[in-house]
Amino acid sequence: MNRHDFRQNFRASGPVVLPVIHVLDVEQAQRNIRAAIDGECPGVFLINHDFEKDKLVPIIREMRQTFPDYWIGVNFLAVTGKFAFPILGQLQAEGVQVDGYWADDARIDERRSEDDQLEAEEIADIRNESGWTGLYIGGTAFKKQREVEPSHYAISARIATRYMDVVVTSGVATGHAADVGKIEIFRENCGDAALGLASGITPENAAQYADAVDLFMVATGINFEGDFYNIDLDRLKHLMSLTQRQGSTSNDA
Numbered sequence: 001m002n003r004h005d006f007r008q009n010f011r012a013s014g015p016v017v018l019p020v021i022h023v024l025d026v027e028q029a030q031r032n033i034r035a036a037i038d039g040e041c042p043g044v045f046l047i048n049h050d051f052e053k054d055k056l057v058p059i060i061r062e063m064r065q066t067f068p069d070y071w072i073g074v075n076f077l078a079v080t081g082k083f084a085f086p087i088l089g090q091l092q093a094e095g096v097q098v099d100g101y102w103a104d105d106a107r108i109d110e111r112r113s114e115d116d117q118l119e120a121e122e123i124a125d126i127r128n129e130s131g132w133t134g135l136y137i138g139g140t141a142f143k144k145q146r147e148v149e150p151s152h153y154a155i156s157a158r159i160a161t162r163y164m165d166v167v168v169t170s171g172v173a174t175g176h177a178a179d180v181g182k183i184e185i186f187r188e189n190c191g192d193a194a195l196g197l198a199s200g201i202t203p204e205n206a207a208q209y210a211d212a213v214d215l216f217m218v219a220t221g222i223n224f225e226g227d228f229y230n231i232d233l234d235r236l237k238h239l240m241s242l243t244q245r246q247g248s249t250s251n252d253a
Contacts, residue, residue, distance in 0.1 A: 001135075001165040003214045006194035010042040010071075014243040015210050017041050018073065018100075019236065020198070020219040022049040022229050026062050032231050033067055039236035043071025045102055045217060049228075053079060057087065064096050073100030073135070080107055081123040081136065089130030099134050102168065102198075102217065105145045106138025108160050110152040120163045137215070138164035141182075143171060143199055153182055157189035166215055168196035176200045180208055187212035203238035210246040 010016045019039075021032045023046050036044045046063065048056040053076040063072055076084045081103050088098050107119035127136065140160040141148040148156055160167040167190050171178040177200030186195055196215035206216065220228065222236045 001194045002192050003194040004192075006166060006214050012042065012243070014246040015206075015213050015216050017216045017218065017236075017240055017243055018043050018045055018071075019222060019231055020045045020047055020075070020217050021231075022047055022219060023056060023059055024050060024229055026059055028229060029059055029063055030066060032229075033063065033070065033072075035231040035233050035236065037067075037070065039231070039233055040240055041236065043073060043099065045073040045075055045100070047075040048077050053077065053083075053087075057091070060091065060098060061096050064098075071099045073102060073137070074098055075102040075104065077104070079103075080105055080119075081138075082119075082126055085123070085127045085130040085132055088132040088134065092132050092134075097134070098132070100137060101132075101134055102137040102139070104139045104142055106140055106160060106164055108138070108140050108156055108163070110148060110156040110159065114155075114159050114162070117159060117163070120159075124163055135166065136164045137166040137168050137196055137217075139169070139198070140167050141169050141186075143176075150182065150185075153185045154189040157186045161190055161193040166194040166196050168198050168215065168217065170197065170199035177202075177205055178209070183209055183212050201239075203235055203242060206239055206242050207246065210243060216243070 019036050021044055023029045033044055084101055091098055141153055141156050169186055194214045197209055197213045198217040201216045201218040202221035222231055224230055224232045
């Protein structure tokens with residue numbers, strides 16, 4: 001997806017901020033979605049960090065019922081689109097729309113040629129067959145997956161733009177800021193495609209990524225200190241204010 005179109009879809013002039021909620025139960029998920037709404041975020045991601053993916057599905061159903069018009073994305077931890085897209089297609093067929101799916105690993109293999117991406121092609125076919133119509137955000141050179149050499153970041157980014165709506169990368173681990181040089185390489189090689197960043201973003205460091213990145217997927221950087229599960233509304237508002245100012249500055253330029 002073109003980065004301008006991506007931002008326009010969320011009516012954002014700067015990077016889109018989508019908090020990642022590490023779900024514990026229905027009440028905690030509802031409370032944090034309400035915090036995101038109060039912080040003027042356009043949407044959230046729900047992730048099953050502490051339990052099996054099957055237990056997240058009924059919570060997704062309940063969140064959609066409670067927030068029928070809010071943008072809700074999901075991450076099924078430790079599985080790929082091969083397993084996720086059929087679930088998302090079935091939910092959509094039931095009238096439960098999931099707006100976005102984030103895969104930690106989009107199965108891009110920089111060791112193979114651009115026209116020989118067997119797993120990514122298989123996932124693309126499964127996505128099409130599922131009938132699901134949401135936004136696909138695919139992890140590339142992503143934390144906790146197969147390590148990608150920095151010399152291969154460029155080709156990884158270029159290949160990824162062929163298989164997903166938004167390419168997303170990260171630092172080395174949750175809560176660790178990404179190397180700015182890595183993000184610059186991804187930006188250059190993604191061309192006009194939308195680029196996301198999903199680790200280590202805070203209100204204090206977001207400005208250094210804001211020109212290159214179109215999507216901030218953030219959890220620990222906006223949570224209460226030492227709390228893995230709950231959004232600190234003041235920190236979220238600080239980040240939102242920064243991204244809005246960045247968008248205004250870019251437009252003025």
